Each structure stands twice: as C-alpha cells, then as structure tokens.
Amino acid sequence: MTDLQMTGPLVQVDGLTRRFDISKPWLNRVLEREGKQFLTANADVSFQINKGETFALVGESGSGKSTIAKMIVGLLAPSAGHIRFDGEEMDFASGADMRALRRRFQMIFQDPFASLNPRWRVRDIVAEPIVTFGLLKGPEITREVDRLLDVVGLSAADAAKFPHEFSGGQRQRIAIARALSSKPEFIVCDEPTSALDVSVQAQILNLMRDLQDEFGLTYLLISHDLSVVRHMANRIGVLYLGRLVEVADAKRLFVEPQHPYTRMLLDAVPDLALSGRRRKPVLGEIPNPIDPPSGCAFNPRCPLAQDICKAQTPMPRATPTGEAACHFAGQVGEMA
Template identity: 75%
Template structure:
C-alpha cells in the first residue's frame, strides 16, 4: 500500500469573472477567466503535515476547498487513499467523505450561532450514522474534554466562548466523524499569538494521539516551521518549490522562497544579509508571460519572460526555476 494518503495531480481551477453577457455584447469585450490554481501536483503521506505557504492570492485556500469538495475542479485529479474524489458522487462519495474534514479560518463565522455547541459537534455523528441518542451525547462530551473544554459546555451557545475556545469547538466538530485527514485553512490566523500556540500544540498532540494527516494552509512561516513535515510554496497558483520543512528553511532553492524567508524578522540578530521584499503579486486575470515571478525576481533572464519552468528534482526536493536548474546542471 502506498504511503500517500492524498495525491493531487494536474490540478487547475479557473473562475469566470466576466461582466454579464449583455454588457460584454454592448462593450464588445471577451470573457475574462481568473486562473487561481495552475498545474499543481503534490502528495501527502500518512501521518505527516504538508503545508502550503504563499502570499495572499496565491491559491492556498482554493486548493484546500477543492481537496475537501467545497469547490469543483476545473481539471485534474484528487485521489484519497487511491480513490478519486473528483467526479465521485452519491454513496461512494459519502463513504469517502467521512474520512476527511476541514477546520476553517474564522471561528466566529464557522459555527452556527443558533445551535448549541453539543448540536454543532454532534451533526457529523448523526449525518454519518456513527451514534444516536445518549451514545452520541457521550461522544460529544468526550470530544469536548479532548480539546480542553468541559462536557458541560455542550449546552452553551458559540457566543459564550472566546475565539480560541470556538476554534477548539471547531476542532472537536472536525474530529467527531473520526477522520483520518484534516484540512486546516489558516486555523490560527484570527487568534492572539498566545492562543495560537495553545491551538497549534493541541493539534500536534491530537495528530500524535490519533494518527491524523494534515494539509496545513498558512501565510505565517513561523507557524509553518512549528507544524510542517513538508512544505509547498505557491506563487500565483503554481507550486514553485516543495521540500522537507527544516530543509526549506535552511537551504531554500527558489528565489521566491528566499524572498519569503527574508521577510521574516531576524529575532536572533544573526547579522545575515537580507534582501527586502520588492514588488507585489501580479493580477491573476492577466499574469505576466513565462514565469509569473520574473518581474520581481533578482535572477530573471530572457528565458524566464517567455517560458514557464517545469518543476524538477533538486538537492532538497523539487523546484520550478530556470536559474536553479542551470546551477544544478
């Protein structure tokens, strides 16, 4: 059996952002498509945390939503434990769906304010027919204890809890269907720093205890360094580098990865040379030709303005960059 629990192959997602049909006819404009994700390939091994990082608009959350089925795929394939998720419906999808869940970014928006906490956590239990009545209530109480709350909190409403406590409730809800794989879409970005550490430590403890596999989405590199086994770096919808977590921070290969790491404050005051972040992410509706990063890249060459680089094996993982490819050769 393969160690890869989740495999993403040739994933694309395009959004139609055109004006209404009549406006286009009057103004003689063509359709406009926004490419949010382009030719993304990666796999997530059982028991590991694979993190996706990048600036806002790089396609991180779009990939997360496609993996759990909240967004349809324009093209490409997503496999879960060898079974395709893309195009699967009905009973087959229901059977697979119980095995993966999602923790959303905003704990204030992801919980129904009209439901008691016990009903929120019990919903997946009832939906997948895992337990009924007193047994389901008992499972809810155990889940609340597991995430550091009290079983008595099941009778309360979400507004009675702080942001960190609400995220614990969201984690309990994700665990209630007994999943193997959890997609974490920036689960701590809306929380205070001290609360972030508590939630991250809880997630790592749960991973060790329950053997969970995570897809972790974040723009905070310090959080990613704490959580990730492997890291994928996204730029304008494309995966530009993949490497082991510690290796990526120690020896980044792609110029964009180096730029992201240079933006992290040097709290150790090591005195290492740092390059300031220059430019901003281009408009995804009309991206630059060739390598999308070339307008901001200090190592750009003429070839970068024409051709889109393919990813290839490096000493630390994989990268999509002509300059890095020439160095390796």
C-alpha cells in the first residue's frame, strides 16, 4: 500500500438517514383518526473515518449516535444514504458478498453483562466469529482463543469459565477478545466503558489504545463522555438531535469549538482539576425528537439564535478546525 492509501478513508458515510415508524397499530390509527408518526433518529449524516484513526461521535440522549453505529455494522438498515467500507458499498440486503466485508469490521457493546451469552463458555463466545467465518478448525481454534485471551489480559484457564464468574471489566475484555478474533480492521465501540467503574474504564481505554497500536485498528468510538472522547479520539463528530453539528480535529475541538452546542457541552463538563472553571448550567433541555424545532434544531437553546435559525436548517460549512452546521459558525467566541 502506498502512503496515500494508508491515510485514505476506510469508512465513508454519505447522507445517512434513519426514520423509525412509531405509529400506533393500524386499528388504533383508523379509530383515532391519526396519521402515521415517524421519529427521525438521524438526518443527512455524512462523515468519513480514515485508516488507523479513532473517530468519535459524541452526543446526549436522543442524538442518534447509537443508531449510526448500528447502521454501519448492519444491525439496522438506513432509510436513505450510503455507507462505503474501503470503497465498497455496504449493502446488507444482498447477503452473499457481504461475508468477506463483514469479517473486516466488528463491534464492542456498552453492557458487558448483556453482550455475552450467559449460557456459553468464554471459549465458545470468543470463538464465535472464527467459527461463523470458518477461519480456523479444531485445535487451532482453541490455540487462537488462548492467544486472544492473553492479548486482552486474561489467562487461557479462563476459557472454560462462564461469563458470570467475571467482573464487569473482565467481561469487557472477553468482548474485546471476541471482536478481535476475526482479525478486523475496523471496530465500532458503542459506549465501551459507560457501564464500568472509572478505575476499570482506565484499564479498558488503555487496552483499546494498545490494541490499536499493535494491530493498526481503526475505531469508531460512540460516547456521551467528552473526557473519554478527548482522551481517545483523533477526530470528533458532535451530534445533536440526529444531525452532525460539528466535525473537528479532537485537540482543537476542545480549545476552539465552532458550534454553540459544542461550546455548551464543553462548559457543562465538571471541573475535576479544580481550576476554578465554573461549570455553566445550560439553558433548557433536549427537545422531543418526534417533534423537533424548525430550522436549526438547537435554536431554542442557542444564545446566538436569530430569525434565520428558525427558518432554515444550516448546512455544514468549512471552519478552521473542520466543519460545522451553524449559520453563525465561528462566532461562538463571542458567546457570553
């Protein structure tokens, strides 16, 4: 591979949109004279993830970050838009051709107590992708599982145990070993540490970094925790009510936020260093995603909002640090 390819996009997402039909059953709709109701979890989301980097998506509840993760790994079908993996269109409906592509990406889930089948032994859990893809046979599988357990900091003796014999952090290690077993290039990590205690979170985050260095992995990290995202990511996308409001280089996002929502999120992070920075309470709450505000969805909470923000949905525009979808991008410095 040439250098150019090495840094090219591994995953490319274009105009990704997902609507959920949340209508009442047909009979109720007829009787109550109601139409169908839709919830737009994601609207027109576009971004790309480069090889070897960690791209993070942050957002609060209702921002649709997990929906994006699920669409990328094929757990949900997009209502519109395209996902390309290494230049190839991901079309989960077609089936046959996806097998080769599927082996190249994996997912780590939020809740290590739900992501491991309680009736399976660790050996079978970790080997599931190997068996499904038919990568190895018989004793080779056992050897590979032992090796993977060692890689994530567990011992080969753990292979015979059941998940309930492990703590939350150890379970997440098992889940990581499973994700690594098909030798993927890309791993979607959906809130991988939000169910864990901080001391264990540090172990898992460090492990994820080590694995990235060792195997040249590319991560999509989904999180609501800005501190975790800052620690892990190269580039960050900020989601608000299903739309990408800002994408920026990680280090710079925290210094020069371009979108007022990003700025607001940063101000809300508790000040652990006791630097005297006062956490600023934010105005209002996240609106109901079934009935989002017109124009820019953030306008009712935004200190910079003007008439145009209620009338027109802002398109992403280039900023010094990346891009932001705001009519007044770049003016957040003037926020009080």
